[in-house]
Amino acid sequence: MTPFLRILGIETSCDETAASVVVRHADGRGEIISDVVLSQLEEHSAYGGVVPEIAARAHVEALDTLIEEALTGAGVALADIDAIAATSGPGLIGGLIVGLMTGKAIAMASGKPLYAINHLEGHALTARLTDGLAFPYLMLLVSGGHTQLILVRGVGQYERWGTTIDDALGEAFDKTAKLLGLPYPGGPAVEKAAAHGNADRFALPRPMVGEARLDFSFSGLKTAVRQAATAIAPLSEQDIADICASFQKAVSRTLKDRIGRGLQRFLEEFPLVDGGPSLVVAGGVAANQEIRRTLQDLCDKHRFRFIAPPLQLCTDNAAMIAWAGLERMALGMEPDSFDTQPRSRWPLDAQAQTLIGFGKRGAKA
Ligand code: KG4
Numbered sequence: 001m002t003p004f005l006r007i008l009g010i011e012t013s014c015d016e017t018a019a020s021v022v023v024r025h026a027d028g029r030g031e032i033i034s035d036v037v038l039s040q041l042e043e044h045s046a047y048g049g050v051v052p053e054i055a056a057r058a059h060v061e062a063l064d065t066l067i068e069e070a071l072t073g074a075g076v077a078l079a080d081i082d083a084i085a086a087t088s089g090p091g092l093i094g095g096l097i098v099g100l101m102t103g104k105a106i107a108m109a110s111g112k113p114l115y116a117i118n119h120l121e122g123h124a125l126t127a128r129l130t131d132g133l134a135f136p137y138l139m140l141l142v143s144g145g146h147t148q149l150i151l152v153r154g155v156g157q158y159e160r161w162g163t164t165i166d167d168a169l170g171e172a173f174d175k176t177a178k179l180l181g182l183p184y185p186g187g188p189a190v191e192k193a194a195a196h197g198n199a200d201r202f203a204l205p206r207p208m209v210g211e212a213r214l215d216f217s218f219s220g221l222k223t224a225v226r227q228a229a230t231a232i233a234p235l236s237e238q239d240i241a242d243i244c245a246s247f248q249k250a251v252s253r254t255l256k257d258r259i260g261r262g263l264q265r266f267l268e269e270f271p272l273v274d275g276g277p278s279l280v281v282a283g284g285v286a287a288n289q290e291i292r293r294t295l296q297d298l299c300d301k302h303r304f305r306f307i308a309p310p311l312q313l314c315t316d317n318a319a320m321i322a323w324a325g326l327e328r329m330a331l332g333m334e335p336d337s338f339d340t341q342p343r344s345r346w347p348l349d350a351q352a353q354t355l356i357g358f359g360k361r362g363a364k365a
């Protein structure tokens, strides 16, 4: 039996500085002992998006204190920690350098092993920390930087079944909000406006619906929103609400088609899975109630278990990074050498091709 393990996790790949202490009990159960996240939302909101230089500086300022808080909050000293896990990609390179170098320094000074973690693997394995989910399962990551459907076969074994060929879904929400004059981040603003809008007023496109491949595309939808808005400008509050509601409906219909096909493929490839088939959602867009409902209905229809971890574990955090390190450690996987370098691009599935048009903001998750 694997012994009790305790890891310090560090996350700095985008605009959240985070540190966490997580343990893995001998029976394989994970437990978050402390989990601190400092969002840089305010620093970036004036610019309508994340500014890499500002993000990197903010990580430098906050990280030491956050790590101390995570240790104190867990009631442990560095000496009680078995290993350090730090995000080393994908993401904004300045932030990754800050987190990974801090992780290396702590590991080197304390003589502990270092695990350089793929941020996407953190998202992919979270459901095992929260729900003890067994492999294989499907994971939908919908954030500001990624829209991916991933088959999670095991630790380190990922197959990308679908990805966006242009904008990420969160990005589409953010751009829609921006062109309607709504505040950043756009997702929550669009959802709020949509609540009192008429979703049938604008017939917006449902990109990729009906296509056999499992990829996504959202830039055409964004263009259609711009055209609809321009055609009726100046916009009243009700117009904005109607556009937001119509946009959300188009997104939901698209997801229903894309993910529905993904669930079917999973059932074909894995007709017998212990505990039944499951779909896990991660990323900031998972906060959207209509999208959650769509996914829940889809899972009910296909008899999948739908797992949406608590929101603070869906968005960027260090507990998932610590947990990914624990999973590796428990399997006896080698720690990383101190030569390991941060990587702004680091696909989970090394076989997956970069799709044309993808990659403008494609590095962050
Ligand atoms: O995972 P996340 O917190 O971080 C990064 O991608 O960095 O995701 C943020 C994204 C943003 O694009 C934001 O607009 C979107 O998630 N988002 C939402 C909602 N809340 C956040 N999108 C739709 N509806 C929401 N309620």
Ligand code: ZN
Residues within 6 Å of the ligand: 119, 123, 143, 283, 315, 316, 364, 365
């Ligand atoms: Zn992320």
